[in-house]
Amino acid sequence: MSLGGHPNNVVSVKYCNYTSLVFTVSTSYIKVWDIRDSAKCIRTLTSSGQVTLGDACSASTSRTVAIPSGENQINQIALNPTGTFLYAASGNAVRMWDLKRFQSTGKLTGHLGPVMCLTVDQISNGQDLIITGSKDHYIKMFDVTEGALGTVSPTHNFEPPHYDGIEALTIQGDNLFSGSRDNGIKKWDLTQKDLLQQVPNAHKDWVCALGVVPDHPVLLSGCRGGILKVWNMDTFMPVGEMKGHDSPINAICVNSTHIFTAADDRTVRIWKARNLQDGQISDTGELGEDTASN
Numbered sequence: 001m002s003l004g005g006h007p008n009n010v011v012s013v014k015y016c017n018y019t020s021l022v023f024t025v026s027t028s029y030i031k032v033w034d035i036r037d038s039a040k041c042i043r044t045l046t047s048s049g050q051v052t053l054g055d056a057c058s059a060s061t062s063r064t065v066a067i068p069s070g071e072n073q074i075n076q077i078a079l080n081p082t083g084t085f086l087y088a089a090s091g092n093a094v095r096m097w098d099l100k101r102f103q104s105t106g107k108l109t110g111h112l113g114p115v116m117c118l119t120v121d122q123i124s125n126g127q128d129l130i131i132t133g134s135k136d137h138y139i140k141m142f143d144v145t146e147g148a149l150g151t152v153s154p155t156h157n158f159e160p161p162h163y164d165g166i167e168a169l170t171i172q173g174d175n176l177f178s179g180s181r182d183n184g185i186k187k188w189d190l191t192q193k194d195l196l197q198q199v200p201n202a203h204k205d206w207v208c209a210l211g212v213v214p215d216h217p218v219l220l221s222g223c224r225g226g227i228l229k230v231w232n233m234d235t236f237m238p239v240g241e242m243k244g245h246d247s248p249i250n251a252i253c254v255n256s257t258h259i260f261t262a263a264d265d266r267t268v269r270i271w272k273a274r275n276l277q278d279g280q281i282s283d284t285g286e287l288g289e290d291t292a293s294n
Helices: none
Strands: 010-014 021-026 029-034 040-046 051-053 074-079 085-090 093-098 103-108 115-124 126-134 139-145 150-152 165-172 175-180 185-189 196-198 207-212 218-223 227-232 239-241 247-254 258-263 266-272 281-287
Touching: 010 074, 021 074, 029 074, 074 115, 085 115, 085 126, 093 115, 126 165, 150 266, 165 218, 175 207, 218 247, 218 258, 218 281, 227 247
Parallel strands: 103 150, 165 207, 207 247
Antiparallel strands: 010 021, 021 029, 029 040, 040 051, 074 085, 085 093, 093 103, 115 126, 126 139, 165 175, 175 185, 185 196, 207 218, 218 227, 227 239, 247 258, 258 266, 266 281
């Protein structure tokens, strides 16, 4: 099965456990797929808040570089834990989508530069916690209650900021981890909203991806130079590293037994997680263009 017909690079993909829908992002479009029967695009959402029934991009047979007037590049999307809301980062804001009705309900605003990454947690039933990272060097927190409409302002600005744009965010329990173009990683307390620890030169290049391992005090980081590092989450000390790819690592996904790294070399590598506290990871192979599309 292959989900095609995107106008350009696919930069983000999410799966909803509750509805079995898949969301893919390319340029200013979000394609919503029902994969239960066959690969069918049931809606197309845009950065400006427009909705089209079916596939609005299928006519595109070659790469489209130009973004339509009034639209912006969508950099990343995130689902809330119950799959009722989708958040899409484009331009200096994040658009909120009510997935029960497939309607845009408003925006999260406040950044002075493009929002490059975001992560979503749930405070309580019907209340989402959204953390955003921007090229303006800042990380912001938003509380969104179900039914919120219009413009939503941040409830907190994390200080001190990074020295360059934020590329990656991940939440583990009450802790937030941020990775930046300043090569550093920071650990924040979400309850007190304080900076707990930081590693200024965690990598020799931009930190582009972060991941946490279920039931282990382990943080994974990937950089623009293709290096994958393993960190003790409590001490913030490195416990292992390896050359993951020959190109930037864009995303890290983890389950209880394996680590998946996606990179600019058009592959997803699969790593077997053994004794992660000691930084032990072994390569099990890679999913290339042909393998990944079947």
